[in-house]
Amino acid sequence: MLGLYLHVPFCSAICNYCNFNRGLFDASLKARYVEALLSEIGRAGGAGRAGADTIFFGGGTPSLLEPSEIALIIAACEDAFDVARDREVTLEANPESVTEDRLAAYRAAGVNRLSFGVQSFRDDELKRLSRLHSADRARAAYGEARRAGFNNVSLDLMMWLPGQRVGQWLESIDCALALAPEHLSLYMLEVYPNAPLKDEMARARWSQAPDDDAAAMYLTAMERLDAAGLAQYEISNVARPGRRSRHNLKYWTDGEWLGFGCGAHSTRDGARWKNVSATEEYIARIQAGESVALDMRRLPATERLGDALFTGLRLSDGVDLSAIGERYGVDVWQRYGADLARFIDAGCLLREGARLRLTRSGMLLANDVMSVFV
Numbered sequence: 603m604l605g606l607y608l609h610v611p612f613c614s615a616i617c618n619y620c621n622f623n624r625g626l627f628d629a630s631l632k633a634r635y636v637e638a639l640l641s642e643i644g645r646a647g648g649a650g651r652a653g654a655d656t657i658f659f660g661g662g663t664p665s666l667l668e669p670s671e672i673a674l675i676i677a678a679c680e681d682a683f684d685v686a687r688d689r690e691v692t693l694e695a696n697p698e699s700v701t702e703d704r705l706a707a708y709r710a711a712g713v714n715r716l717s718f719g720v721q722s723f724r725d726d727e728l729k730r731l732s733r734l735h736s737a738d739r740a741r742a743a744y745g746e747a748r749r750a751g752f753n754n755v756s757l758d759l760m761m762w763l764p765g766q767r768v769g770q771w772l773e774s775i776d777c778a779l780a781l782a783p784e785h786l787s788l789y790m791l792e793v794y795p796n797a798p799l800k801d802e803m804a805r806a807r808w809s810q811a812p813d814d815d816a817a818a819m820y821l822t823a824m825e826r827l828d829a830a831g832l833a834q835y836e837i838s839n840v841a842r843p844g845r846r847s848r849h850n851l852k853y854w855t856d857g858e859w860l861g862f863g864c865g866a867h868s869t870r871d872g873a874r875w876k877n878v879s880a881t882e883e884y885i886a887r888i889q890a891g892e893s894v895a896l897d898m899r900r901l902p903a904t905e906r907l908g909d910a911l912f913t914g915l916r917l918s919d920g921v922d923l924s925a926i927g928e929r930y931g932v933d934v935w936q937r938y939g940a941d942l943a944r945f946i947d948a949g950c951l952l953r954e955g956a957r958l959r960l961t962r963s964g965m966l967l968a969n970d971v972m973s974v975f976v
């Protein structure tokens with residue numbers, strides 16, 4: 603089954619650390635973009651409609667689209683694909699952009715999972731990240747989601763923020779636990795070289811905590827979440843039983859997905875491509891009947907194998923070397939074992955029968971381990 607990703611590149615303000623493909627909200631641009639998105643989805647349909655079981659509105663800030671627009675896009679997906687009845691339909695939402703009525707309307711439109719960009723439950727940290735919402739607004743938005751009938755809610759939190767200490771980070775974890783969401787995503791802030799936050803940090807003399815503290819943030823949070831019934835299933839994600847993100851699992855289990863909208867990526871039938879990134883160019887190409895896909899290329903088998911291992915190792919369950927080896931016709935251990943052995947010796951990796959997985963402390967060094975497959 604395919605996953606369908608819909609990119610919404612609009613935000614009410616641009617956060618000082620953001621490196622995503624997004625721009626400032628403009629109502630008329632948004633209207634033209636939604637038309638283009640509907641056309642692109644329509645083009646992908648046709649005879650022998652492929653099956654899909656997840657739809658994911660990501661961004662940007664998808665909750666800046668009206669519920670009626672979300673309904674139209676879901677309907678376009680249903681026209682173009684055979685969308686399973688038990689589909690997962692996720693909408694990323696920012697706390698300041700929703701009300702209970704708006705959330706209820708999203709639900710009526712077919713959204714059944716919300717992912718809130720909370721980032722922190724401390725107002726000083728939110729301000730430092732130039733986020734538009736407060737901790738109270740995030741809590742209120744969560745309550746509105748519950749009252750609107752959502753029973754599958756995820757919260758995004760960020761750690762290793764400028765000036766943040768371990769205890770302050772754990773405050774956010776405890777606040778999240780008090781709300782009892784079904785899913786949490788925890789990310790370490792990466793300060794990009796050209797991010798405005800980098801200059802602000804220099805001016806204000808904010809620094810990120812030492813690496814050891816960053817490791818303590820990650821490990822302590824994971825332990826606390828585990829104890830509360832939110833089991834880790836991926837490097838950055840925890841969930842209650844049955845509430846793992848079905849859409850994101852496609853990225854980590856060698857699945858297939860189609861991305862629609864500017865800058866969206868797709869992987870299908872051994873090929874990979876990316877849509878043109880600029881919003882205006884994307885719209886213009888669609889209006890002219892041209893392709894929006896760039897860099898379409900067929901992936902060599904070695905690259906597909908490397909990707910399957912690279913992404914699969916992100917999962918707490920790791921990868922089944924026999925199954926992957928069978929799929930790609932190679933003995934995985936013979937090919938990579940010599941390079942992986944040192945990570946096993948260092949306690950970063952575990953080999954249990956046919957399974958290979960990162961230990962939790964190994965997850966902190968995942969990039970080093972995974973460089974073996976690149």
Ligand code: SF4
Nearest residue numbers: 613616617620661662
């Ligand atoms: S809301 Fe998200 S996508 Fe938009 S600017 Fe902020 S971090 Fe970037």
